[in-house]
């Protein structure tokens with residue numbers, strides 16, 4: 001009797017043991033050549049931060065990466081956004097020359113080919129990256145970070161290299177549950193100087209502002225953080241943006257959501273997401289809110305010096321889209337000068353060039369020598385940027401580091417010009433103070449009488 005029980009116990013232990021090894025790749029962080037990850041099985045990164053597995057939206061099944069601990073599930077990468085598996089039972093298979101996602105009939109819905117002499121191996125890393133490397137040389141053969149979805153994790157880069165035709169960007173989901181391509185994307189545009197733009201389809205919606213060597217000209221506050229480092233790598237043909245988390249106990253994700261906002265989320269041990277910030281934030285963030293040749297400040301628009309509203313009527317009704325035009329044709333001469341705008345998000349750079357090795361004076365002269373040059377600035381003391389024609393999407397910031405000089409008909413030395421402005425505004429303040437002191441004096445007098453002013457009585 002006892003013996004039979006022991007035998008049964010032993011048998012079930014063996015069965016359990018066998019079951020544990022029936023799916024050897026389950027819960028590991030890697031997939032070896034010839035093996036498959038089946039629908040329902042997961043890879044978990046070494047420190048159990050990220051999970052690779054299958055998830056479904058109705059009839060559609062996707063392969064994705066999400067956080068192991070966060071609830072509700074936060075998906076950061078999707079392999080087959082545009083080609084869902086239908087009918088269930090998909091699998092991810094690593095062959096000697098490709099990583100393939102198959103549907104239940106064995107047809108690939110998504111695949112990536114690579115070449116290697118030795119057998120490859122796939123790993124889900126604690127950064128959230130899925131990589132394939134060579135088991136002998138360790139060479140990287142493929143990585144998911146080169147194909148981001150809607151989320152920039154620390155270490156993922158977006159940008160372009162025109163010499164290799166690479167252009168990598170993030171695109172929102174269609175809606176909260178459908179990971180297929182939505183309408184909004186965050187990208188760098190090779191037709192502009194390095195900048196990160198949020199697009200609605202092919203139309204810009206928001207610009208972080210041209211990269212000035214240390215930060216984005218429209219987001220000066222981004223520089224001052226000990227939590228994150230921002231990294232723009234610019235070369236002759238390429239520009240890439242990424243960020244690094246300096247405190248690795250905090251999780252970060254930067255997501256373009258279906259509502260057309262770019263949200264930066266963070267989380268510490270609490271397993272909850274807190275919004276760090278989102279963009280765009282206000283009226284002035286709206287791309288070209290003020291139309292051409294105007295600057296936005298605090299939700300209001302002002303024409304640049306020597307420009308007036310194209311349609312004064314629209315402008316007075318706060319419809320700024322028409323922008324501003326020059327008061328008079330600018331005579332192109334060496335006698336031209338510049339008006340000064342401080343602390344700006346510099347204009348969009350579709351019509352601008354950067355010339356290296358030119359300081360403020362050289363840059364000014366470069367602009368003066370060309371009739372169509374409309375503005376200039378200098379980044380990092382020697383990177384001269386000159387604009388041609390209309391200037392769009394200028395924002396005056398309350399804190400900022402970039403100045404802009406816009407072309408006007410006559411030379412007016414900017415410093416004395418600023419002093420006069422200061423003197424004028426100081427006198428205005430004094431007059432306002434005197435008037436309000438007088439008014440409050442009179443008001444108190446009338447209050448003391450506790451009687452309405454008699455008809456005909458003069459206040460002053």
Ligand SMILES: *[C@@H]1O[C@H](CO)[C@@H](O)[C@H](O)[C@H]1NC(C)=O
Nearest residue numbers: 039086087088089090104105
């Ligand atoms: C999925 O696979 C399971 C187990 O292999 C099988 O029982 C089931 O019929 C399959 N479902 C479909 C829709 O093929």
Ligand SMILES: *[C@@H]1O[C@H](CO)[C@@H](O)[C@H](O)[C@H]1NC(C)=O
Nearest residue numbers: 123133134135136137138139
């Ligand atoms: C492949 O990448 C994994 C994960 O980074 C690493 O542990 C492994 O050592 C690499 N393979 C080789 C041969 O270097």
Ligand SMILES: *[C@@H]1O[C@H](CO)[C@@H](O)[C@H](O)[C@H]1NC(C)=O
Nearest residue numbers: 157231232233240241242244
């Ligand atoms: C910045 O990004 C480049 C690639 O775009 C990378 O090679 C470099 O290591 C990054 N630097 C930092 C500090 O993250």
Ligand SMILES: *[C@@H]1O[C@H](CO)[C@@H](O)[C@H](O)[C@H]1NC(C)=O
Nearest residue numbers: 249250267268269270273274
């Ligand atoms: C985690 O976040 C919460 C809320 O944002 C904050 O109050 C708390 O101090 C943070 N803890 C750590 C360790 O950063």
